[in-house]
Amino acid sequence: MDMDSNFKEQTESSDSEKNNKGFLASFRDKLVKTRGSIVGRIQSLMKRRPVLDKEFLDELEAILLQADVGIETTTRLLSGLSERLKQAGRSLQEDEVLESLKEEITLLLGSPEPLTEAMEGPTVIMVVGVNGTGKTTTVGKLCHKFRTQGSEVILGATDTFRAAAIDQLEIWGKRAGARVIRHEEGADPAAVAYDACQAAKARGADYVILDTAGRLHTRVNLMKELEKIKRVVGREIPGAPHEVLLALDATSGQNGLNQAKVFKESVEVTGIALTKLDGTAKGGIVLAIRDTIGIPVKLIGIGEGIEDLRGFNPKEFANAVFQGSN
Ligand SMILES: Nc1nc2c(ncn2[C@@H]2O[C@H](COP(=O)(O)OP(=O)(O)OP(=O)(O)O)[C@@H](O)[C@H]2O)c(=O)[nH]1
Ligand SMILES: [Mg+2]
Numbered sequence: 001m002d003m004d005s006n007f008k009e010q011t012e013s014s015d016s017e018k019n020n021k022g023f024l025a026s027f028r029d030k031l032v033k034t035r036g037s038i039v040g041r042i043q044s045l046m047k048r049r050p051v052l053d054k055e056f057l058d059e060l061e062a063i064l065l066q067a068d069v070g071i072e073t074t075t076r077l078l079s080g081l082s083e084r085l086k087q088a089g090r091s092l093q094e095d096e097v098l099e100s101l102k103e104e105i106t107l108l109l110g111s112p113e114p115l116t117e118a119m120e121g122p123t124v125i126m127v128v129g130v131n132g133t134g135k136t137t138t139v140g141k142l143c144h145k146f147r148t149q150g151s152e153v154i155l156g157a158t159d160t161f162r163a164a165a166i167d168q169l170e171i172w173g174k175r176a177g178a179r180v181i182r183h184e185e186g187a188d189p190a191a192v193a194y195d196a197c198q199a200a201k202a203r204g205a206d207y208v209i210l211d212t213a214g215r216l217h218t219r220v221n222l223m224k225e226l227e228k229i230k231r232v233v234g235r236e237i238p239g240a241p242h243e244v245l246l247a248l249d250a251t252s253g254q255n256g257l258n259q260a261k262v263f264k265e266s267v268e269v270t271g272i273a274l275t276k277l278d279g280t281a282k283g284g285i286v287l288a289i290r291d292t293i294g295i296p297v298k299l300i301g302i303g304e305g306i307e308d309l310r311g312f313n314p315k316e317f318a319n320a321v322f323q324g325s326n
Contacts, residue, residue, distance in 0.1 A: 041067075042101070051091035052100070057081060068253045069284035073108065073291040080104040102318045108287060109314030113271065113296035116242045122154075122200040124208045124233050124240035128226055128267060129247035130259055131214030134275030134301055136165065138247050139211040140172030141301070141309035147176050151206040156196030157182040158189040158229055159213040169211050175306060179203075189213065189225055190232040197236035208233075210241075223266040230267065245273045245298065248289070251280040260293045271298035274312070278302045286317065 041063045049056045057078055064074040084100050085092060092100065117123050125142070127135045136159070143153045155173050159165040163185040173180035181196040193210055200208045210229065216222040233240040246269040248256045263269050272289055277300050289297055297312045 046094050046097060050094045052081065052085055052097045053091050056097075057085075064284060067284035068288060070254075070257070070288035070292055073284075073288050076291060077101075077104050077108065077287070080107070105287065105318045106314050109290050109317070110296065112311065112313045112315075113298050114311065115298055116270065118237070118239055118242050121237055122197070122205050122208050122240075123242045124197065124210070124237055125243040125245060126210045126212060126226070126229065126233075126241045127245050127247055127273065128212050128263060128269070129214055133214065133247040133249045133252075133259075134273070135159075135214060135247040136168050136172065136211050137304065138245070138273045138275060138299065138301060138309065139169065139209050140176060141306055142299070143172065143178050143207075143209055144176040144306045145309060146207050147178060152203060153178040153207045153209060154196050154200040154203070154205045155180045156192050156208060156210040158192045158196075158210045160185055160187045160189050160192060161213040161216060165211070165213070190228045193229045194232050194236060197233055197240070201237070208237075208240075219262070226267045242270075243298075244268060244270050246271070246295070247273045247275055248285075250274050250277045250285050250300075253285060256285060257288060257293060260289060260295060264293060264295060269295055271296055273297075273299040273301065273309075275301035278308070286312075 042060065045056065045059050045063065049059070060081075061074055061078055064077065065071065069077070081100055081104060088096075115123075115125070127139050127142075129135050139155060143155060146153050153176070155169055155178050157166040157169045157180055159169070160183060166182050166185065170180050170182065179199065181192060181199055183192050183195075189212065196208050196210065199205070210233075212226060212229065213222065216225060230241055230244070244267055246260060246263050248260060250256070252259070260269070260272065272295050274286060274289070274297050277286070286297060286300075289295065300310050300312045300317075302308050302310060
C-alpha cells in the first residue's frame, strides 16, 4: 500500500469526523494539556467576555503569547479576527468567535501535507533533530504505521554515536516487525545508510527509515554527517531522501523554533514531526512553526506508545482543541 493512501485515510477520517467521535475524543484526550492551556483559557475568557470586541482581542493576545504562539503569528491571528469584527460591524457572539478562531487557525496552518513518496523504488525517510527530541521513537512509530498497512520497512541505525542508540532502534524494529541494518558503535553512519538502501532494494522494501544522531562533538560535525548520509542515499536511490523529517519537541518553545531554523538551513528539512504534544500546556508552537519557519508539520507525536503518531491535519487539530464547537 502506498503512502498516499495512508495519509488519505487520515484525511478522510477527519472529513467524516462526525462518524468518528471515538477517534476524535481520544485525540482530544491526548491534547488535553494543549486544550487546557489555549482553549481552556480562551473559553474562560469567553465566559467573562462573551463578545468579540477590542478588550477581548487584548486578552486573547496575552493568552496566545503565553502559549508559545509567538509574536508574529499572534499578530496575524488577531488581525484576521479584527478584520472579521470590522466586516460584521458588530460584536460577535460566542459561537461565532469560536468558529472564527477555528477558521483563522485552519487558514494559518494550511492544508494537510502528506509525506512525499518515491515515484518508484523505496521511499527514504531521514529523521533528524537534536538529542532527546523523539527521533528514535518517531522512527519506531512510523515504521509500525507502515507495517500495519502491509508495507515492508528497513530501518537504518545511522545513530552510531552510542551503542545504546543502536539497541534502542533494534527494540523498535522487533516491535514493529522490521529489519534493522546496524553496524558497530562509532561506524560511519553513511555506510549504514548505504547498506540500508542496498537491503531495501534487494528485498523490494517500500520504505527505508533512518534514525540519525542528535548529538555529536559539534553541531558542524552533526550537519556534515547528515549531509553525507543524504548524499550517499541520493546516489543509491533516485530522489532520496524523499523526506527529511525534523523531530521537534513541542515542549521546547522558542528553543524548538531556533532548532528548526538551524536544521532547515543545513539539511533542507522537508517536514516537522512535532513530538510530545501530549506533554505540553503550550501547543501554540504548532501555529508558530508553520507561520514563522514555513516548514509544514507533517506528523505529531501524542504519547510514548507505538500507536501515538498521527498525520497532522490542521482542520482536525483546530476542531480537537476547540472541543464542543463543531
Ligand atoms: N510523551 C511523549 N513522549 C515522547 C514522545 N516521543 C518521544 N517521547 C519520549 O521522549 C524520550 C526521548 O525519545 P527518543 O526517541 O529516544 O529521542 P531521540 O531524539 O532519539 O534521542 P537521542 O537519540 O538521544 O538524540 C523517550 O523517553 C520517549 O519515550 C511523544 O510524542 N510523547
Ligand atoms: Mg535516538
